Amino acid sequence: MASKFTRSNSTGWLMAGPAAVLMGLFIVLPFLFAIGLSFTNQRLISPNPTQFVGLSNYSQLLGIGLLTLEPERDDAGEILREEDGTVSYPALRGYTRNNPDYPQFDGMREWFSVSLGESRTYVLARDVVFAKAVVNTIIFVLVVAPVQGGLALVLALLINQKLRGINVFRAIYFMPVVVSIVVVSLLWRFIYDGQSGLLNNLLGALTFGAFPRIDWLGNPSTALGAIIAMSIWQAVGFHMVIWLSGLQTISPSLYEAAAIEGASKWQTFRYVTWPGLRNTAVLVLIVITMQAFALFAQIDVMTSGGPLDSTQTIVFQAVERGYGKQDISGGSTISVILFVFVLAISLLQRWLTREKK
């Protein structure tokens, strides 16, 4: 294969040339810059010279510490309790702020904590917002990839029929993809509105007012879910079309053979359709995963990462730091981390979905 790639293939190179040059100029080159900048203290705008800072940007983002605290006790050795009955522990800021005995925790904040018996173990992160952004992004990917892919397949199977007016349905399902994600996000902000939003009115009407009004985007427990639902709806049509193209490459003679053999609908799907969609499935899975990791526009328009960091994402943080806070080196570092992350997952997906011989 390699020899064919390099030898007497000038036409191929000529055709790939324009795209390759543009991608090199606007994707590969900036990314190489980002790797370089992530080892410096480069600012967006500053009269100060750029300095090499080694790995400090990475340790600033990824630094994590563990601290186990014993409950506070009164003089008699009894465990002190808060007003609500929970065990009282010494304040964390006594350990994380200007405490010379714990220099390794200086500037860290609580990410989450777990109780083990009487003592409580705190997981501290140097950059809690980034840590939360990573977790939110992973949750987003884990939900969106299977649900959006599966839903798109169902829709593709539904519209892959010879029915009158089926093109109307194809158009309807595909429509959200054509509309800009910014516009879609703005519209869904109205739908999710806590006071008079469409969703609240709809749920209220269906339950005769029994359903309480929820501020979908203003509530930390619903905000990410609301964005996930909207994102799935928006892009499902795109993947439906890819599935559809895969469905149409399956030879009709296979279906005829299955029908002659007396296969049920499920058997036809399981043993004819699904194996035929193998390569499409790999493509859809990888594309959704990569798109989901790049979650940005919805967050920027709808929540700006709030409330209480419940919708922070990796790319939103990269932009927020690089441009908003003028910290190009910090933004670059996040981009590099994200790249390594996505690359690793894509390679893993390739390996898991490889053709076993």
Added chain:
Amino acid sequence: MTSLRLLATSIAITTAMSSATFAQTTLTMWYHGAGNEVESNIVNQIISDFNASQSDWVVEMQSFPQAAYNDSVVAGALAGNLPDILDVDGPVMPNWAWSGYMQPLQIDEAKIANYLPGTKGVWNDQLYSIGLWDAAISLVTRKSYLDELGLRVPTLEQPWTGDEFMDALAKAKASGKFDYALDLGTAWTGEWYPYAFSPFLQSFGGDIVDRSTYTTAEGVLNGDAAVEFGNWWQGLFNDGYAQATQDPADRDNGFNSGKYAFSWNGNWAALGTLDAYDDVLFLPAPDFGNGPKIGAASWQFGVSAASEHPEGASAFIEFALQDKYLAEFSNGIGLIPATASAAAMTENYKDGGPLAVFFDLSEAQALVRPVTPGYVVAAKVFEKALADIANGADVQDTLDSAVDEIDADIAKNNSYGF
């Protein structure tokens, strides 16, 4: 990306236009008011008056939408394509001056001697920008509401104390007539937070950064006064006086349609409120112990460091500093004119005018936001901290981490030259 594309277009347009001029030297100008027709008309009027008044310079303007303006200037500076004249939001000016985007103005100090202090953009003892107007915030309510709730009308000499203010909110809530007692404008994200809410913090005795050194926020943003402020701020939402997330439509029309008893809003929204009610009161900020405070400084004009003709750019800005233009801006879009003499020429700010109180508020209570290049970052950190506290985050922890982030940024920038 959008701002970059916008920039490319604007550069193309400016180049195309400059080739059409003759012996005169062309000065380019960027302005943040795209989309506001009245504002654009006034600026265009000043430009054509200036172009007609002399034969050396021709000013040509390119307007940007406000939301994309700052990004466009930064992108323009990085690409080496700044115009001669640009306008700049007051608190952002030190950042641009420090970064080397702007140069000091060459205008006659005597001309601006009687300008409101908030309109003068001074950094490192030099005047970098000057505003034709200022903006001010007041606690908007109606006389009839105060009468019903049995509250005294606070004055500039005797504003409400923090306790009186909370008492007013409690009574408004108890009356059951309003959706919420107070409209803080939490729907307006961005610079609104530090502009509108940091004066509360300053009235409690804290600040965004320590203004004596400008090298740390430790102690002022997480000290006792700041924690007291944070608890008060959280209480506003926990006790149901205000909304942590607000529908933008409620911000625009909520007070005018009777949903709120009080609204913390700027003079630019005052004309609409005056149309809605005939007994509107614009009350001074409450005093939480360290004097009543409101924010100062709005958009101002400056000269870019890249300008090859700073004398021409300064001449234009000096030309714009005429009372009649100050008055036109005020009449057109409701801004506070920068001088008392211009105020006397306006419909709303002349003695006895419906908005004259804002001129007095601006003179008496206004405090500029921290004058440091680091403000741009500190403002973002402050905004996030307030939003988090409003949503229920631990006050001390949130303020501590805000301090850490501001201090880390200051350290990364070699103390911004302080």
